[in-house]
Amino acid sequence: MALPLSVLATDSAGDVAHLIETALTPVFLLSGVGTLLNLFNTRSARVSDQIEKATDLLDDELNKSGRKNLNKHIRRLRYRIMVLDVSIMFGGIAGAATCGAAFVLFLGSVRDASIALWLVGLFGAALLATVAALAAFIGDCFLSWTSLRTDGPLPKSVRQSAKNI
Numbered sequence: 001m002a003l004p005l006s007v008l009a010t011d012s013a014g015d016v017a018h019l020i021e022t023a024l025t026p027v028f029l030l031s032g033v034g035t036l037l038n039l040f041n042t043r044s045a046r047v048s049d050q051i052e053k054a055t056d057l058l059d060d061e062l063n064k065s066g067r068k069n070l071n072k073h074i075r076r077l078r079y080r081i082m083v084l085d086v087s088i089m090f091g092g093i094a095g096a097a098t099c100g101a102a103f104v105l106f107l108g109s110v111r112d113a114s115i116a117l118w119l120v121g122l123f124g125a126a127l128l129a130t131v132a133a134l135a136a137f138i139g140d141c142f143l144s145w146t147s148l149r150t151d152g153p154l155p156k157s158v159r160q161s162a163k164n165i
Contacts, residue, residue, distance in 0.1 A: 022105060025123075026098045026099075026101045026102040026105070026123065026126070027102065029094075029098050029123075029126060029127075029130070030095060030098045030099065030102075032130075033091055033094045033095045033098060033126075033130060033133075034095065036087075036091050036130070036133060036134070036137075037088060037091045037092070037095070039137075040084055040087045040088045040091060040133070040137060041088065043084060043140070044081060044084040044085070044088065047077055047080050047081055047084065048081065050077055051074060051077045051078065051081070054070055054073055054074050054077065055074060057070060058070045058071070058074065076143060076146075079143055080140050080143045080144060083136050083137075083139045083140040083143060084136070084137070084140050086132075086133075086136040086139075087133045087134075087136040087137045087140065088133075089133075090129045090130070090132040090133035090136060091129070091130070091133040093125070093126075093129040094125075094126045094127075094129035094130040094133060095126075097122050097123070097125040097126035097129060098122075098123070098126040100122040100126075101119055101122035101123040101126060104118045104119050104122060105119055
């Protein structure tokens with residue numbers, strides 16, 4: 001089946017340029033979402049490494065106070081992982097909705113169909129999912145900052161091993 005290039009051939013160069021210009025908006029959003037997903041995944045990996053190290057240290061910690069602090073630290077790190085997973089999920093939804101918006105835009109131009117409702121819905125969903133991903137990321141930041149202020153000093157072995165992460 002041949003592509004209906006006759007539709008594009010009858011359009012003026014300005015119409016085609018406008019189509020390409022309009023299609024770039026979702027591409028820029030997709031680039032930003034990809035960068036955010038990279039940030040979320042990197043941060044999640046670092047927190048996972050901290051959980052692993054703190055769990056190993058928990059086995060070695062002998063005094064009760066140190067074990068209590070380590071358990072509290074591990075619990076907060078697990079909350080952070082959960083919040084970062086939510087950020088990654090919403091980032092993925094934002095990326096998928098952005099790709100859907102770009103696809104609908106091109107499909108509508110080739111088939112000469114009314115796509116306004118689909119386009120607004122998908123692009124709106126992409127923006128909302130991006131906002132939700134950033135809100136969840138801010139939640140992780142608050143958990144991180146709160147642990148620095150309220151947990152008190154961790155045992156020396158934890159502080160020493162954190163430098164190696």
